[in-house]
Amino acid sequence: MGSEDNVTRLVRAETSCLVREALAAKKREGVRLGRPSRITPEALGKVRDLRDRGLTLQAIANELNSLGTLTASGRVGCWGTSSVQSALETERLNREAQAAADR
Template identity: 45%
Template sequence: MTPDARHQPPRALGYLRVSTEEQASSGAGLAAQRAALEAEAQRRGWDLELVEDAGYSAKNLNRPALTEALTRLDAHRADVLMVTKLDRLSRSVHDFTGLLDRAQRRGWSLVCLDLGVDTTTPAGELQAHVVASMAHYERRLIGQRTKDALAAKKAAGVRLGRPQSLPLEVVRRVVAARDGGATWQSIADALVADGVPTARGGTTWRVSTVQSVYKSQAAADLGGMR
């Protein structure tokens, strides 16, 4: 259901953001956002207050001006959160869909000028969910492509993960001891007693470390995997 404005005319909070890098390279970013938000608010006849986070990235929602704006919206001291572009608000699908859900539950609206996202209207609300769904779909595709590529490399015999940095004789010792019936703990204790360094140069061998060596590609090449 589209939230109803509690104030007439509706009170909009226009959110502006530039990252540290953008702020350093150009002073025009905030001015352009400000002009676009003011023009849209005037066109709609909304009361507009601008809030600004300068020098913050969009990696999460932990930004002072945005946090304050959301608190005011939740408390019904404003009706609409408006941004010029979605990436000014968030680059995270999870955060964006969370904001959509929060707006619906708390009774305020979200407007992103660049994508036609406008939860003050049924069509704009539908567009918001389409944007969120498409972004989620793209992430799933990227994940599946990565998984398929890794599977193809593995099938072709390409070693995956970090290169084995243990000397081959240490790997052979672990494999021989385990295949001979030694427990994981006894192998770890023996390596510690003999001062054998781990792959990272440490001196503490744990059961999980020994198991990782036994299950490694280097051990498989020795025929240690059963």
């Protein structure tokens, strides 16, 4: 049974290597990996604009809540600092993916 275990380990290692290489190639092509974001481009634009104006994460959340901006989960009035931070990260990743695709 020891040789079967060794073969299994080798197959797993080979598969892991191939998957890592394929994902790295997709990332170089500008493909966003992972679950797609459900936040709207309009909401991302508002978050980026408010942050560029120097507002804190809490101030941005307050503003988005007062404007009735939908969160990624489709709710109104539920923006918090973590959802604002997540939106900023999504926006950054989108920019990086676009830059990679444009190369």
